[in-house]
Amino acid sequence: METRELVQKLEGIQTIESVMDILKVNKQMAIYYIHRLRKEGYVKTKKQSNNIRVYSISLNNKLRGKSYYEIINLYSPIKISTPIIYNIYGKEISLEETLIYAIKTKSLRTILASLALFKKINDWKKLYHLAKENNVERQVGALYDLSHKIIKVRRMNNKFRNNALPKEKDKFEYIIQGLKSNDFIDIEKKWKVYIPFNKKDLEGYK
């Protein structure tokens, strides 16, 4: 079987048993195929608490870049699958950049999962600079206040808050077009930004 065909069939999270099932082969052959793919860089192995090995098989593993989604999944209790490949090479991805990327995706689940990043974000100067560059200062502020209601977060720097708060002439903006909150109207008014979540959406953080 060609490597690409093998990767396509096994893409995702597998165990030896699931590999045997998918490829309709015996255990020895399943181990051989995993070994072959690992040698070529397509497999990441993890051991579960019950000692079972779990194989994450993907074409992306071979490329060795790091993605924003990996960073979000590292810190968030809400795990997301990778809708698109956006790999970064040769530099450490900061949490601040990851948050801005998440907001710019305009994806409900990605933004929801990224709220957990506020637990670790502490470079407010960098965050403000990135937010301003991408015109999402108020969105960041509103999402911070939302996170503050559901998880323990680091204190937002006053300079960030003062600079990001809306001016009188500013109009309301959406984070995700057309989505408003019924439960967080206070935050929406403060930042002039519509929050795309209700209380029920945030249950994953309990």
Added chain:
Amino acid sequence: MITIDQQQKLLLNISRRLTRKITIYAIGGTAMMFLGFKDSTLDIDLVFENEKDREVFKEAITSLGYLSMDAIAVYGKKRNTPEMFKLSDERFDLFINEVIDFIFSDNMRRRAEQIHQFEDKLILKIADPHDIILMKCATDRIKDKDDARRIINSTKINWNLIIDEAKNQMELGKNRAVFDLGCFLEDIKTGMNLDIPMDVLDKLFLIVEKQAKDKRNIQ
């Protein structure tokens, strides 16, 4: 030949030498490597959005020792040939928007969903496999048919998407696109015994016939 690891190191090196941030599209062997169709490639085919971005990129690769070479040796006297740079075995083919008789259209840009960012300055978007086939048809060098065969054999092809893009090329003024694509696919179907549905070729040549009739009527 350049492997995936070598290519990543090279792109990182180039990124460090760029004087500003640029976005480019990978359309050939490089794109195939990122999509897992190939393990190595000879030439790195890239499409730029404008001449300024290509200039910045050219400065970076020449500082790495790449030397300019004549495109006629590879592409003959075709239109919209790339600027080519070579260092030992590796070669860069640098296009701007147009790839021989095809345009790297807005639809193609939208479909290039996979993104690879090298440090801060180099953003590489990977063309969709369907568009790589179209670009292979455009460049039509010795190895291009083999690469197209590899893609067709390894992934599910949405032939309607390819036909629609060929029509789009016509609307963009590239009148030869549908004819070239029809001939290219017919060649690889018969020459390489590939499973390309007959109705795909029929549809393409029907468009060519209509195109010819319309032209005659105008004259």
